[in-house]
Amino acid sequence: MRKLNAFLAVVSAVALCFAIPATASAAEGEFSYRYYDAEGEIQVGSLVDPPSRECIEIPETADWDVSAAFRPRNNTDSRAVVFKNAECEGDDYFSLRPHGGHGSDRLLLRSVIFS
Template identity: 50%
Template sequence: MRLRTAVLAAASALTLLVAVPGSAGAAAGEFEYSFAGLDGATQRARILDPESDECISLPEVADPAASEPAFSPRNRTDAVARVFTNPDCTGDAFDLRPFTGRGSERLKLRSVLFIR
């Protein structure tokens, strides 16, 4: 009887692992932001399925001496997106709700952290 219970528990655990899609450490969805390109024209960039709880410095605007900060973020992930005014998730922060969080052109950012 105990062997049958152990086998059933192991099979259930395996089924659960197979049924859960994607990485448990990733926020599902897309994060989008605007930035000024080298020619001054506004460009859009996006991050797909970003890792949770890992700081992401936005590569196009990571160097404050060489670029203006990004702006107009759109959070279409299933996690809270905490955006920061400086690289390496430092400076002032603002949280964007999952799925519908967004900021205007006045919200400046250089890094983001996804919190699940």
Template identity: 45%
Template sequence: MRLRNAALAVASAVALVLAVPMSANAAVGEFLYKVGPGVPAGIADPQSGKCINLFGATEKDPAFAPENLTTSTATVFLDFDCNGDTFYVMNPGKILGDRLKLRSVIFS
């Protein structure tokens, strides 16, 4: 009887571990954007819930033309450190044009 209970407990623990998603803290996919005169840049599998200042974006020249090719919603900000009241919410798969300027992003 004890062996059967132990085997059931082990099987339940294995099933629980396998049921938990492995990438719970990452937005799977790529977030692409351009800097400078159309130079491509991007982030692969960005961490969720953490503000990311975009590489190549400066005070003078923000990044532009974002493409959210991740599985998560991205909120892009004109200011660094995900500050300010100029932002745009991008659903997964959303591609925006050159007119949208950004310096930071956070994923849900």
């Protein structure tokens, strides 16, 4: 009987672990940037509550024929690291502090990752 109780306790504990949903980690807030549209006009893009620890391509600059985004502003609660290259690669990156960290028009980006 004790073995059955122990077995049921273990099975119940394992089932409980699978029943509890995993919490998705996300930076809360908005990350904004500027980019040029097809007509050469400056537009504002943003990422709202972006996922953490996941490389995010700036959607408006995914095509290499399009100029990179610029003037990022990090109004999330996480540190943002912006990369001049796609896929969060390369030596050309810059870290923006949470709650208002920003860059100038000279800070170009194609991808970003949040801590």
